[in-house]
Amino acid sequence: MTDDAAKIAALNDRARRSFMDCRVVVTQGIQMLGEDATAQILSAVQSFDAFTADNDPYGEHDFGKITYAGKDVFWKWDYCDLDFSMHSPDPTDTTVTARVLTIMLAEEY
Structure with missing residues (x-):
């Protein structure tokens, strides 16, 4: 991991965990699932920590x-x-x- 990648990952993680110092965009597909579902999804995104070389090849924690x-x-x-x-x-x-964090159903990608 490069120094820049480590800096970006730290900034991304801090913003994602707190939803501070960023904009969070929740797509219509997520919103259509209802308030409870949206709240649970937001919480799951905030607590996500399953980064691997396969799903985070550049080490930026950006997806x-x-x-x-x-x-x-x-x-x-x-x-x-x-x-x-x-x-x-x-x-x-x-x-x-x-920073803009977009949370969407995979089918909306």
Whole structure:
């Protein structure tokens, strides 16, 4: 793992676990499952820690998959500039990066 990957992973993990210093987008498919299901899915995403070389080849903790009630749920990070108009120039730098966590049904990907 590179130093940048380790920094990105730490920033991603901190934001994902707390839902602070980021935007969280929950897709319509997740919302259609109902409030209780959505709350359980959000909690599962926050507690996810099953990263392996197979599912996290770059070591950035930027994508995950959980299963809820037989449905595959994906979550993924995007790194935008502070205006949300393009990609961040440096995802390791919180002064120029807005993190966006999207949580979706696999079928919405």
